[in-house]
Amino acid sequence: MNQASLHQINALENQDLTKANALNKLFKQRLSSNLPIIKDLFFSLYPGENHTTSFKKLLLQLPALFKERPTPLKLQDIHRLKQGDWYQSEQLVGMQLYVDHFSKDLKGLESKLGYFEKLGVNFLHLMPITPRPKGENDGGYAVNSYHEVDKRFGTKKDLLRLTEKMRDKNMYLMLDFVANHTSNEFPWAKKAMAGDLKYQKYYHIYQDRTIPDAFEKTLSEIFPMTSPGNFTFNPEMQKWVMTVFNQYQWDLNYSNPEVFIVMLSDLLKLANLGVDVVRLDALAFMWKKLGTLSQNLPEAHTLISLFRMCLQVIAPGVVFLAEAIVAPNEIIKYFGSGPMKGNECEIAYNATLMALLWDAIATKKTILLYKNLYNLPTKPEEATWISYIRCHDDIGLGFDDRYINEVGWDATHHRKFLLDYYCQNIEWSPAKGEIFMYNPKTGDGRITGSCASLLGLEKGLEHNDEAKINQAIDKIIMMHGIILSYGGIPLIYAGDEIGALNDYSYLKDNNKKEDSRWVNRPYQDWENIAHLDSKKTYHSRIFFALQQLIHLRKQNRVFADSNNLVLFDGPNPHVFIYERTSDKDEGVLVLCNFSESPQTIAEISLGRYGSLAKPKDLISGRATKFIEGKLELKPYQLFWLSKA
Ligand code: GLC
Numbered sequence: 001m002n003q004a005s006l007h008q009i010n011a012l013e014n015q016d017l018t019k020a021n022a023l024n025k026l027f028k029q030r031l032s033s034n035l036p037i038i039k040d041l042f043f044s045l046y047p048g049e050n051h052t053t054s055f056k057k058l059l060l061q062l063p064a065l066f067k068e069r070p071t072p073l074k075l076q077d078i079h080r081l082k083q084g085d086w087y088q089s090e091q092l093v094g095m096q097l098y099v100d101h102f103s104k105d106l107k108g109l110e111s112k113l114g115y116f117e118k119l120g121v122n123f124l125h126l127m128p129i130t131p132r133p134k135g136e137n138d139g140g141y142a143v144n145s146y147h148e149v150d151k152r153f154g155t156k157k158d159l160l161r162l163t164e165k166m167r168d169k170n171m172y173l174m175l176d177f178v179a180n181h182t183s184n185e186f187p188w189a190k191k192a193m194a195g196d197l198k199y200q201k202y203y204h205i206y207q208d209r210t211i212p213d214a215f216e217k218t219l220s221e222i223f224p225m226t227s228p229g230n231f232t233f234n235p236e237m238q239k240w241v242m243t244v245f246n247q248y249q250w251d252l253n254y255s256n257p258e259v260f261i262v263m264l265s266d267l268l269k270l271a272n273l274g275v276d277v278v279r280l281d282a283l284a285f286m287w288k289k290l291g292t293l294s295q296n297l298p299e300a301h302t303l304i305s306l307f308r309m310c311l312q313v314i315a316p317g318v319v320f321l322a323e324a325i326v327a328p329n330e331i332i333k334y335f336g337s338g339p340m341k342g343n344e345c346e347i348a349y350n351a352t353l354m355a356l357l358w359d360a361i362a363t364k365k366t367i368l369l370y371k372n373l374y375n376l377p378t379k380p381e382e383a384t385w386i387s388y389i390r391c392h393d394d395i396g397l398g399f400d401d402r403y404i405n406e407v408g409w410d411a412t413h414h415r416k417f418l419l420d421y422y423c424q425n426i427e428w429s430p431a432k433g434e435i436f437m438y439n440p441k442t443g444d445g446r447i448t449g450s451c452a453s454l455l456g457l458e459k460g461l462e463h464n465d466e467a468k469i470n471q472a473i474d475k476i477i478m479m480h481g482i483i484l485s486y487g488g489i490p491l492i493y494a495g496d497e498i499g500a501l502n503d504y505s506y507l508k509d510n511n512k513k514e515d516s517r518w519v520n521r522p523y524q525d526w527e528n529i530a531h532l533d534s535k536k537t538y539h540s541r542i543f544f545a546l547q548q549l550i551h552l553r554k555q556n557r558v559f560a561d562s563n564n565l566v567l568f569d570g571p572n573p574h575v576f577i578y579e580r581t582s583d584k585d586e587g588v589l590v591l592c593n594f595s596e597s598p599q600t601i602a603e604i605s606l607g608r609y610g611s612l613a614k615p616k617d618l619i620s621g622r623a624t625k626f627i628e629g630k631l632e633l634k635p636y637q638l639f640w641l642s643k644a
Contacts, residue, residue, distance in 0.1 A: 027066050030313045041306040046257045054257040065268045066314045077317035088384045090559035094123035097494035102524045106158040120550035125174040129153045133185050136511045142183035146266035163274030174277035180285045181249040193236040203250050204242035212240050226514045271318045279321045296330045305340045319346040328352040335383040342380045350385035362421040364595045366576040371403045384561045385488030389479045394436040394446035422447045430456030434516040448516045452499040474636035477545045481638040484553045485590045487561040495522045498539040558582045571605035589641040593633035600630040615641040
C-alpha cells in the first residue's frame with residue numbers, strides 16, 4: 001500500500017462514508033497525493049509539450065471515471081484500504097474456469113456457487129466472457145469489446161447479479177483485461193481497416209515491410225506453428241499490422257497516449273462490473289521498441305505503473321495480476337522496482353514454481369527446484385503470488401539453462417527428456433500429455449495436458465492398474481498440497497479437484513484443432529460430481545482430500561503470505577521441505593516426497609520439528625513417528641507438520 005493510501009486511512013475516522021461528499025473528498029485526497037507520480041509516469045512515456053493536451057484530457061477523465069463507479073464498490077474500496085493486503089490472506093482459495101465448459105452460462109454459474117462453497121473455493125477466475133470473433137478467437141483472448149458480455153454466456157445483467165451474489169458470500173472475482181491486443185473485429189480495427197488514420201495509429205501499422213522486417217530481426221515467435229512471424233498483411237488497408245500472438249489479434253500501440261487514455265476508461269468499465277482482481281493479460285508485450293525483443297521493456301513497466309496509479313485514485317480496492325510467464329528475474333519486476341516498488345502489480349503467477357514442480361515430478365528429484373528457488377529474488381512484502389500447478393495454457397519450461405547445468409545435467413538433453421516424459425515419447429512414463437508449438441528448428445516445445453493426465457491417472461485407468469491409479473491420486477493430492485501451502489493465492493483449474501482427464505474433443509473442432517491447449521480445458525463432469533458423497537471413486541477421493549487441505553489452510557494463519565517461507569536445505573534429493581512461520585512462534589513444516597520409493601529424513605535436519613517437539617501431521621491428525629531418529633515418507637506422501 002502506498003503512502004497516499006495510508007493518509008486516506010487516517011482521514012477515514014469519523015466520516016459518514018455513505019455520504020457522497022465523504023467519498024468525493026477521499027477521492028480528491030487520493031488524486032492530489034498521487035498526481036505528482038501520475039504526471040511523472042505520463043511524461044516519462046510521452047515527453048514534450050506536444051503531449052500536454054493529452055495529459056489534460058487524462059486529468060479531466062479521472063473524476064469522470066470516479067463518478068461512474070457504483071457506490072457499493074466505492075465503499076468496498078475504502079473497506080479494502082482499511083483492511084490492508086486482503087489478497088494475501090490464507091482465507092483465499094481460487095478456481096479458474098471457462099464458463100461455457102463449467103456451467104454453460106453465467107446463470108448456470110450462479111447456481112453452482114454452492115459447489116465452490118462445498119470445496120472451500122471463494123475466488124473465481126472466469127476466462128474471457130467478452131464478445132469475440134465467431135471462428136478462431138484464442139478462447140476469447142481476441143476481444144471485440146472490453147466490458148460487454150458475449151451472448152453465449154448471458155447478459156451484463158446476469159454478470160452483475162452474479163458479482164452481487166458473490167460479494168454477499170465474500171467471494172472474489174478475477175477477470176481478464178486483454179490489454180496488449182484487440183481482435184481484428186474490434187471497432188477500432190474496423191475503422192482502421194476502413195482507412196481511418198486516427199484508428200490506424202491505435203495499432204502498429206506499416207505501409208511496407210521495411211519496419212516489420214527490422215522488427216523481426218529481434219522479435220521471437222509466440223505461436224510459431226500456427227501464426228509464424230509478428231506481422232500480418234491486411235488486404236483492406238494494403239498495409240502490415242503487428243500481430244505478435246495470432247493473426248487476428250492486433251497489438252495496440254501504447255506509444256500513442258490516446259490509446260492509454262481510452263484503455264484506462266475501458267479498464268474502469270471492467271472494474272465497475274464488480275471485479276476484484278484484474279488479470280493483465282500478456283502485459284510483458286505492451287511496449288514495442290525496434291531493435292529489442294519487445295518484452296519486459298522498462299517502458300512497459302512505466303505504463304503498467306501508470307495504469308496502477310490511476311486505478312489507485314479511482315478504484316483503490318481493485319488489484320492487478322501480472323500475467324507474465326517470463327524468466328524468474330523478470331517476473332519479479334512486475335511487482336514494481338526502484339521508486340515504484342510495490343506500485344505496479346500486487347499479484348503475479350509463480351510460473352517458476354509451477355514449471356519446476358513438473359521438473360521434480362519427471363526427475364523424481366527436487367535439486368533443480370531448490371537451485372532455482374534459492375536464486376529467486378525476494379518479492380516485496382505487499383505482493384503475492386498465484387500458486388498453481390497448471391492453468392488453461394501450456395506448461396513452458398521457463399527456467400534457466402545455467403541452473404540445469406549447475407546441478408550437473410546437460411540443459412539440452414534435460415529439456416528434451418522433459419518433453420519426451422510428458423508428451424508420450426517414453427514408454428515407461430506414466431504421463432499422457434501433448435506437445436504444444438514444437439519448433440523443430442530449435443527443439444523447443446511446451447507441454448499440454450490436464451493435471452490428472454500428466455500425473456498418470458489417465459494411463460493408470462486405461463491399463464486398469466490399481467497401483468498406478470493410487471500413485472497418480474497421491475501425486476495429484478501432493479501437488480495441490482504444495483500450492484495450498486506455499487504462499488499466495490492457490491488457483492485450482494476447474495476439474496482438477498475431481499481428477500479430470502484430457503479432453504480430446506477439440507480435435508473435431510476446426511477452430512480449435514491446431515491448438516492443443518484445448519486438451520487441458522475439459523468440461524465439468526457434473527454427473528460424477530452428483531455422486532461425490534455417495535460413491536467412493538477417484539473423483540471423490542481427490543475432491544475430499546482437497547476439501548480437507550483447503551479447510552486446514554484456512555485454519556492456519558501461517559499460510560497467509562507475508563514473506564514467511566523458509567526453504568529447508570534438501571537433506572534428501574527426492575524431498576521438498578519448507579516452513580511457513582509467523583511472528584507468534586507458530587509454524588507448519590511441509591514435506592513432500594517426489595519419489596516412487598519411501599524416503600527418510602534425519603530428525604536433525606528438521607530443526608524445531610524434531611521428535612522432542614512431538615510434531616503433529618495436520619493432514620492425518622496423528623503424531624509424527626520417528627524411527628531411529630528418522631522420519632519416513634511414503635511415495636508421494638505429503639506432511640503438514642505442526643508443533644504440538
Ligand atoms: C495469455 C493467455 C493466453 C493467450 C495469450 C494471448 O498468455 O493466457 O491464453 O493465448 O495471452 O492473448
